[in-house]
Amino acid sequence: MAGTIVAEKVETPVRAAAPSKSRKASNSFEIAQAQFDKVAEYLGLDRATRELLRYPFREYHFAIPVRMDDGTVHIFRGFRVQHNDARGPGKGGIRFHPQETIDTVRALSMWMTWKCAVVDIPLGGAKGGVICDPHNLSMREQEQICRGWIRQISQNVGPVSDVPAPDVMTNAQHMLWMLDEFEIIHAGRFPGFITGKPVGMGGSQGRTEATGYGLVFTLREALKELNIRPEATTASVQGFGNVARYAIELYQRLGGRVVAVSCWDQIDQCSYTYRKTSGIVLDELLSVADRFGGLDKSKAAGLGYEQLPGEAWIEQEVDILIPAALENQITGENVGRISPKVRVLAEGANGPTTPEADVKIRERNIWLIPDFLANAGGVTCSYFEQVQSNMNYFWEKDEVLGKLDQKMTAAYYAVSDLARREKLYMRDAAYAIAIGRVAKACRDRGWV
Numbered sequence: 001m002a003g004t005i006v007a008e009k010v011e012t013p014v015r016a017a018a019p020s021k022s023r024k025a026s027n028s029f030e031i032a033q034a035q036f037d038k039v040a041e042y043l044g045l046d047r048a049t050r051e052l053l054r055y056p057f058r059e060y061h062f063a064i065p066v067r068m069d070d071g072t073v074h075i076f077r078g079f080r081v082q083h084n085d086a087r088g089p090g091k092g093g094i095r096f097h098p099q100e101t102i103d104t105v106r107a108l109s110m111w112m113t114w115k116c117a118v119v120d121i122p123l124g125g126a127k128g129g130v131i132c133d134p135h136n137l138s139m140r141e142q143e144q145i146c147r148g149w150i151r152q153i154s155q156n157v158g159p160v161s162d163v164p165a166p167d168v169m170t171n172a173q174h175m176l177w178m179l180d181e182f183e184i185i186h187a188g189r190f191p192g193f194i195t196g197k198p199v200g201m202g203g204s205q206g207r208t209e210a211t212g213y214g215l216v217f218t219l220r221e222a223l224k225e226l227n228i229r230p231e232a233t234t235a236s237v238q239g240f241g242n243v244a245r246y247a248i249e250l251y252q253r254l255g256g257r258v259v260a261v262s263c264w265d266q267i268d269q270c271s272y273t274y275r276k277t278s279g280i281v282l283d284e285l286l287s288v289a290d291r292f293g294g295l296d297k298s299k300a301a302g303l304g305y306e307q308l309p310g311e312a313w314i315e316q317e318v319d320i321l322i323p324a325a326l327e328n329q330i331t332g333e334n335v336g337r338i339s340p341k342v343r344v345l346a347e348g349a350n351g352p353t354t355p356e357a358d359v360k361i362r363e364r365n366i367w368l369i370p371d372f373l374a375n376a377g378g379v380t381c382s383y384f385e386q387v388q389s390n391m392n393y394f395w396e397k398d399e400v401l402g403k404l405d406q407k408m409t410a411a412y413y414a415v416s417d418l419a420r421r422e423k424l425y426m427r428d429a430a431y432a433i434a435i436g437r438v439a440k441a442c443r444d445r446g447w448v
């Protein structure tokens, strides 16, 4: 194996986690730990379990030297964080991002642990990343980063230990290069090592739709519980990428009407909201969208869409809000702009609501479908991909989506039943189930 793996020893806190009531969390990992602390207190977890779960089990930091197209060598920094694998092999994406930080990767790996546990799939939580900007890299350079990432970590990941997947700015091609490098090193075929592969090369049918559809499966059940007919509802969506598009498609098939979408404009470097009160037409908007999930302003105007400021998506008079773009979008500053009409907040993005805004959402009795439940369809389908790859037998799309619906619906009711029974906020109920399951696995294994 090329290079040296440096496993950073994680510091054990001197005292067990105390709920941080006074201190305002300032980064994603601190937010993830604060959310954990609150529920650990509610569950009455013992000190050792808290110490184990509020930090990653293992993390790897490494250098990836790449000879660039101009002949120079550039050293890229890579990470893999394995938060917890008590319930099964670690699972989580690999992000390529110029502002990637180890704390973001730590937080995301922890959230993966809870996400896999809340939908009750036998996987743990992990996440990886490389500090780089694919916009400025040729395909050959990107391939070298993918192969280099695997060379540095190939002894510490694998089909029975840690199974990576695509994430921000990585795709099926990146996964195939990584799989190929892993198979060269380990001299065999291990399609269950990585997910998000192209269909026909071990990828699963339905993966593209899985996160957006999964969100709508949970939304459909929430509306049933609230006694609201989907046909009588309207929604406003932030984002027009993978998650948003498939969520819009299925929600509109259920009879709902999306009246606004917000997305990022690459040219103006700001976001805009596009509104059509009679209901957006998905195919029409897709015909004027770019590959980054942005829209052509003048063509959208030609199709009758009003153009509003980016944040306007949040103040639309709708029944449902679906943030499906980025983290920290509903904040203490803008939460007051949410219309009194809004009944449901279905979080497609990871961490779209800040802790300050969360308090207000709860006070206003908006029914929340929290991120790691609402957007768990992607990892659930990745799990199906892993199962199919290991069997070397692939299911039809209807079968994949049917199984996805079952998993998401069961997970939704487990959370909402607990929330109603114990009078818990939906986010806390989801955490209580997920953390409870992981803590039990650690105890049953005799770790704590």
Ligand code: NAD
Binding pocket: 211, 238, 239, 240, 241, 242, 243, 244, 262, 263, 264, 265, 271, 272, 292, 293, 294, 310, 324, 325, 326, 327, 348, 349, 350, 375, 376, 378, 379
């Ligand atoms: P994507 O890159 O396909 O789309 C992102 C969208 O967000 C684009 O339409 C972009 O224009 C828009 N956007 C970016 N900045 C914006 C801003 N400031 N205001 C308004 N819109 C903005 O990404 P995606 O795969 O759809 O993922 C969206 C979110 O869902 C992310 O938080 C991601 O981590 C999360 N998520 C995705 C998956 C998945 O399977 N794709 C699974 C779980 C969670």
